[in-house]
Every structure is written in structure tokens, then in C-alpha cells.
Amino acid sequence: MSRLEKGVALPLLKVENSASTPIYRQIEDQIRTAVLAGTLKPNMQLPSSRALARELKVSRPTIIQAYEYLTFEGFLESRHGAGTFVPKMLPDHLPEPTVQYPDARSSKVSAPKPLSDVGAQFAKLTSHSYRTQYSAFLPNVPAYDLFPFEQWQKLRNRCIKQSKPNMLGYEDSAGSLALRTSITQYLAVHRGDVCDPDQILIVPGATFALHLAVTLLSNPGDKVWLEDPGPDGVRLTLKALNRTISNLDVEPDGMDVGTGIRDHNDARLAITMPSRHHPLGVTLSLAKRLSMLRWAQQNGAWIIEDDYDSEFRYNGRPPCLDAQYRFHQQRYLHRYFQ
CATH class of the missing domain: 1.10.10.10 (Winged helix-like DNA-binding domain superfamily/Winged helix DNA-binding domain)
Known part of the structure; x- marks a missing residue:
């Protein structure tokens, strides 16, 4: 039997401590x-x-x-x-x-197998670097110094103590039913939106949600309304999915819906941030909201609303957050579209 002397290392092994590979x-x-x-x-x-x-x-x-x-x-x-x-x-x-x-x-690594067309496009996406130093007014970064970590830890421990066997296994593909039920209760009380847990889908993040929605609701080559300026991640995702982007300027009262209807009426999707646009911070006016809703209904199009920040405000209620106002608005829209 071939045997290496015990205690003698393999001479072929080399370790590079500065390499990125563990x-x-x-x-x-x-x-x-x-x-x-x-x-x-x-x-x-x-x-x-x-x-x-x-x-x-x-x-x-x-x-x-x-x-x-x-x-x-x-x-x-x-x-x-x-x-x-x-x-x-x-x-x-x-x-x-x-x-x-x-x-x-x-070391040399052989060329990987070719990706699909969509895979090749996603491979070109610029990865977002995560900041290690936090300071005030950074986009998409909360105030970590104000976060209630102690309370969060207590809630986490309570949840673990009350854990059930299914928490360690596969959940419903749409997400935890208890979580989806809690979300519907919150939406009904605080947003005036009455919905069923089956209408809620839990996803890992906004990028996955966008990818899933665009893939399910449109086909390659379809036109998509997109606010300009707007989030780079959304634009790159649409390009990777081979959708045709129709750029619409952002005016003081939000997306230029009129130009979209006039020049890009055949679009399949409209992606908008109506409550607080990123990065300009403007709010889409009620007149433009109604115009966009009517366009979508008449053309069989879909609207993807990114309501990422509407409940964080310095003063007053977010738009349409008041349930009574939403009731009157929905009743008006019902009459408007009949």
C-alpha cells in the first residue's frame, strides 16, 4: 500500500493567506x-x-x-x-x-459553461457595495443608533421559545401564514386595504419582488413605463430581463403620465413610486393617479407600485393612509370606471 509518512505535509499544497478564497x-x-x-x-x-x-x-x-x-x-x-x-x-x-x-x-480555472441570455445579462449587473461606515442622510440606511435592539432581542427570544416544529422545516411557498395574516390586519387597520392572506406573497427583498412581478406580468420586448430619474437597480433589472424601457420625466407632481399615454400607450407595465419618489421625493398627484389607473384598465396593463417609504414622514399622514379618505376615494374610482 502506498503510504505518506505520518506528520509530513503534502508538498503540493500551498496556502495563500491574502487570497479571497477561504x-x-x-x-x-x-x-x-x-x-x-x-x-x-x-x-x-x-x-x-x-x-x-x-x-x-x-x-x-x-x-x-x-x-x-x-x-x-x-x-x-x-x-x-x-x-x-x-x-x-x-x-x-x-x-x-x-x-x-x-x-x-x-491557479487557473477553466471557462464556465455559457449562461442563458437572461443569465448573461444578470451577470453584467453591477453589484451594490454595502457600506461599512454609516452616517446621517445615507439613502436606504436607517438610524441604527435609534433602533430598539434590546426590545427586538426580547421579541426574538419569545418567538424562539414559542417555536413549533414546522418553523424548522419548509413553510408555505407564499410565506408564513401567521405573518401574512398579520400583514392583512395591519393593512386593513392602518391603510384601509382589505385583503386576504392568499393575496400576500413574502419574498426575500424588493429586487426579487420586481423580478418576479415583471417576469409574470410581461414578456421580453414589452414596453415598461419607468420614472426618470429612478433607481438604478430597477433599470438594470429591466434591461437584464430584456424589457423595453419607456423613460418618463418626473415633474413636480410625479411621473409624466400624459406623455406615457400619448407616446407609449401600448406599454405593458408601469413602475412607479407614487407616495415618495426616489430620489426626488415628490408625490404623484391624485389627478395623475386616476389617469394612470384609467390607462391601465383600458389597455389591460399592470401597475407595479413601489410603496417603500410612505409611512415614514416628518409630519402628517401618508397619502391615502386615512381609511375614511380611502373609502371615499375607492367609491369614487368605482363610479369613475363603471
Whole structure:
């Protein structure tokens, strides 16, 4: 049996501490590649985790993590009381190694399989960098110094103590029913919107919600009204989904709906932030709201409303937040569209 001397590290392993790839992943990749390339033969014993950690000057848990994952994949096997080995029996046809070592700094990765057209467009999107330093008036950043962390922690602990088995498993694909029910109660009391939990869908974030809505409600090439200026993320998502963007100026009372109806009447979607436009902060007027609603009904179009911030105000109520006002407005719209 081929055997490496115990306590001597594999000379082919190189660790680059400054690399972005975690050290355990570097070790995994190099051992996997060595097995695929035949450098590490079947039934060959590897150094103990303690010896390899000492030679590479890394922590032992790092080596254990790499060994355990490679064992899970089938590239290594652990023999009780003996150590870690390359399996005796390897498949006759192993894939070609894609990472060339020994030097991690000069590693080469083969070109990935081509993405779909939509995938290629999304790959071009500029990722949003998250700020590590927070200060006043940053967009989309709350006042962390005012957040009630202590109260939040108490509520979190209470929820965990009352947890049920299904909380650790798969939930309804639309989201937790208890959460959706609470949202409908809030909307009914504070917004005057009466709806059913089945009409609520919980998603990971606004970008996913936009992606899902645009995909379900329109086809590639369809026109979409979009406020100009507007969020870059929305614009990039529409481009990646191959929708035709109809830019509409933002006036003191909101999106130029009149131009949209005149020049882009055949649009399939309208995406708007009526309560407080980003970044200009204007509010879409009631006259323009009614005009947009009538256009959508007459043309079978959809309106995607981004109501991201309407309840955060310095004074007064958000537009249409008063339930009585909403009742009269809805009754007027009902008569208007009959």
C-alpha cells in the first residue's frame, strides 16, 4: 500500500493567506485536483489533520473541515483508527481537473459553461457595495443608533421559545401564514386595504419582488413605463430581463403620465413610486393617479407600485393612509370606471 509518512505535509499544497478564497476551500480544491489528476493515488494515506495544520501553519479545524467535505464528496475516506485515505476504488472515468496547482496564486480555472441570455445579462449587473461606515442622510440606511435592539432581542427570544416544529422545516411557498395574516390586519387597520392572506406573497427583498412581478406580468420586448430619474437597480433589472424601457420625466407632481399615454400607450407595465419618489421625493398627484389607473384598465396593463417609504414622514399622514379618505376615494374610482 502506498503510504505518506505520518506528520509530513503534502508538498503540493500551498496556502495563500491574502487570497479571497477561504483557506479550507484552497485546501479542498488542491486535494481534489490532485486526486483527479492522479497525483494522489487510490489507497494513499494523507497526513493527519494535526500534522497538516502544523506544516501549513493553519488551524486544525480548517484541515478537519476540508477533510470532512472531501470525504462527503467521495474524494477521501476516513478509516477508524487508521487515518484519512484516498478511496481504494475510484470511478473509471473521472472529470478533468479544472484547477491547476501547486501554486494557489497562479491557479487557473477553466471557462464556465455559457449562461442563458437572461443569465448573461444578470451577470453584467453591477453589484451594490454595502457600506461599512454609516452616517446621517445615507439613502436606504436607517438610524441604527435609534433602533430598539434590546426590545427586538426580547421579541426574538419569545418567538424562539414559542417555536413549533414546522418553523424548522419548509413553510408555505407564499410565506408564513401567521405573518401574512398579520400583514392583512395591519393593512386593513392602518391603510384601509382589505385583503386576504392568499393575496400576500413574502419574498426575500424588493429586487426579487420586481423580478418576479415583471417576469409574470410581461414578456421580453414589452414596453415598461419607468420614472426618470429612478433607481438604478430597477433599470438594470429591466434591461437584464430584456424589457423595453419607456423613460418618463418626473415633474413636480410625479411621473409624466400624459406623455406615457400619448407616446407609449401600448406599454405593458408601469413602475412607479407614487407616495415618495426616489430620489426626488415628490408625490404623484391624485389627478395623475386616476389617469394612470384609467390607462391601465383600458389597455389591460399592470401597475407595479413601489410603496417603500410612505409611512415614514416628518409630519402628517401618508397619502391615502386615512381609511375614511380611502373609502371615499375607492367609491369614487368605482363610479369613475363603471
